[in-house]
Amino acid sequence: MKYSIILPVYNEQENLTSLFTRVNKVLQSLKKEYEIIFVNDGSHDKTKEILEDLHKKNNNIKVINFSRNFGHQTAVTAGLDFASGDAVAILDADLQDPPEILPKFFAKLNEGYEVVYAIRKKRKENIFKRVSYSLFYKILHMIASVDIPLDSGDFCVLSQRMVKTINSF
Helix, strand or coil: CEEEEEEEECCCCCCHHHHHHHHHHHHHHHCCEEEEEEEECCCCCCHHHHHHHHHHHCCCEEEEECCCCCCHHHHHHHHHHHCCCCEEEECCCCCCCCHHHHHHHHHHHHCCCCEEECCCCCCCCCHHHHHHHHHHHHHHHHHHCCCCCHHHCCCEEEEHHHHHHHHCC
16 A cells, blocks of 8 residues: 655745654554655745755655645645555645544545545634635535535545546546
């Protein structure tokens, strides 16, 4: 089993080292092949430089750099296009969702589920992000034929079969 973690980032220079350290620690504990895909959505701070430095130090890191800000869902979609893992996790860079529970998500996927997600107790996003999430999950609902609550956020794990289905649209 190979794991892919998609991390869309935008002006996250303050979080990147902590984010990478926590995600990498979780993945190393699983003792399986993995990749961490950072999608830099046109950041104006030092995000790009920090990611390039992390990539030089760790060959499990892939970096996709956008020339400008295209939006969170476009960054997620780009990550899905490049993800090669059997299990593909999407995690926001702000660490509102703890990467330490990813092994529980992967365990559920191993039980045969195609999509595993968590529901946030609190959301800190603005109205634009909430609308974007709503559209994304409506499309996911049409594909998956299951009820996925809006407040599930982007913190989820998808099977590679589900990723291929999403990428086909």
